[in-house]
Amino acid sequence: MYGLGIVKGMAVTLKHMIETYLDDIRWIGRGGRYWNPDALEVRQNILGSRGAVTINYPEEKLPVPERFRFVPFLVTDDPPPGQSWGHDWCTSCGICAKVCPPQCIWIERGKQPNGRPKPEPEQFWIDIDICMNCGFCAEFCPFDAIKMDHDYELASYDRSAAHIHDKARLSKPLSYWREIAPRKAAAEAAAREMAEASKGKRRSKDDGADQPTLPEEHLQQLYYRGSGY
Ligand code: SF4
Ligand code: SF4
Known part of the structure; x- marks a missing residue:
């Protein structure tokens, strides 16, 4: 009517x-x-x-809800005692930079002493003024190494230095990700565990050993992942 x-x-x-x-x-x-x-x-x-x-x-x-997304950050291991940085999860594969629609990610790959490429970034920059918070980088990263942050208070008077986030500014430990997105972090951990288990399964098949199985709660977490978590 x-x-x-x-x-x-x-x-x-x-x-x-x-x-x-x-x-x-x-x-x-x-x-x-x-x-x-x-x-x-x-x-x-x-x-x-x-x-x-x-x-x-x-x-x-x-x-903010768990699925809230603001500019991305890079996941590292929790720092070992006495150290300020943990190991980078990023392997500098460059997929996130390729899929980023406004092309606001720049990565400089690390080098070994013999000059060969190292699977970790020497530098990593995101221009947060260009980033449109779409989350594609986090969706496509095959190593769970880039995640969408919940920190939305990024305003500043300085356009140049403060709005180009470098590797030091972007890196946050896994414990931070677990804190802001506990369900998603748990589901990802379960998926990684399952991937490891299936690798072990393939290996033990060759050896004829018993196959590893995943606990029930991990399978439920995987179900979450399939439904958007
Ligand atoms: S954050 Fe992920 S997708 Fe981007 S370069 Fe690192 S490993 Fe590759
Ligand atoms: S959230 Fe989207 S726009 Fe921002 S860096 Fe990731 S892919 Fe690029």
Whole structure:
């Protein structure tokens, strides 16, 4: 019916407006909706909040969902004790640079002392002003070495140095990836384990040894991966 969509839209707006006041009442006597830290937790929860809320950014921030993606970062091993850097996962294969639609990735491959190429980047740059946060680089990387970050607070007054992220700026340890994307990191770990297991299977087939099997929870994590995680 003509105009029904407008009525439905207005009803949703009205519901949000009423819920806003009802939520205010709910927190009376408990420190108030805007000052009680528990109320703040509820308001910052995308699924749990009711009514319209105002976020006093940057003092308050909404948590971002696991699949949120901002500019990429490079995964490294967690640094060994006493060291500041872990081993790079990137092999400088260049696939991410090839698939990047606006071509904002530049990689300089490492060299061994004898001049032969080394499977790790000497340098890696991403121009974050050109990056459109599409996530193709992370999707196509065969080594799980580049991931989309959740850090969106990158504004600065300096265009040249601050907006071209180099390898040092881009590198973050695996523990960081596990922290911001626990389900995806677990699914990737399971997939890598399965790939290793199937390699072992091929090897042990030749030797006639018992075949390794994956635990049930890892198979479930792989199912997650297949469904978008
Ligand atoms: S981040 Fe991944 S795709 Fe890009 S060069 Fe490194 S290993 Fe290759
Ligand atoms: S997120 Fe997209 S635009 Fe940004 S570096 Fe990766 S592939 Fe390029």
